[in-house]
Amino acid sequence: xxxLGKMSNRxxxxxxxQMLTDYWQIERENGIxxxxxxxxxxxxxYASTSYFKxxxxxxxxxxxxxxxxSVCLKxxxxxxxxxxxxxxxxxxxxxxxxxxGHFDTSIKNSNTK
Numbered sequence: 001x002x003x004l005g006k007m008s009n010r011x012x013x014x015x016x017x018q019m020l021t022d023y024w025q026i027e028r029e030n031g032i033x034x035x036x037x038x039x040x041x042x043x044x045x046y047a048s049t050s051y052f053k054x055x056x057x058x059x060x061x062x063x064x065x066x067x068x069x070s071v072c073l074k075x076x077x078x079x080x081x082x083x084x085x086x087x088x089x090x091x092x093x094x095x096x097x098x099x100x101g102h103f104d105t106s107i108k109n110s111n112t113k
Contacts, residue, residue: 001090002065003033004077009059015051016058022046023055023083024062033090035083062086071100 006024022045025036037045046052064078064086076097080086089095 001033001067001078001095004063004065006060006062008061012058013051015049016054019046019049019051019055020058020060023060039083064089066095066097068095069097069100070094071096071103 003024003026006020008020012020022037023042026033027036046055059081061079061081064080066076066078068074069076070093074097078089078095080089
């Protein structure tokens with residue numbers, strides 16, 4: 001997985017933008033992406049600021065390129081809504097594009113009826 005960018009649901013100030021950059025900032029080592037700031041480091045840096053409270057009302061997303069869908073084997077783009085979601089998605093063995101994911105879910109649901 002490779003991070004392509006970040007976005008939010010509204011315009012942000014320069015300070016908020018820097019905070020979001022720090023939140024989503026990654027580093028690559030040996031082809032593996034990790035977040036630059038841990039949750040604790042991020043909180044220590046920003047929790048006491050006035051604009052940190054605005055983060056709770058702001059929806060942010062990271063856009064990732066996934067190398068290969070586990071079903072159709074094609075690369076795809078994925079929008080993930082927080083770092084916990086990113087970490088769990090990175091650790092999952094099966095990464096499906098939206099089309100294959102819906103198809104897989106519909107097959108599983110039809111088998112339970």
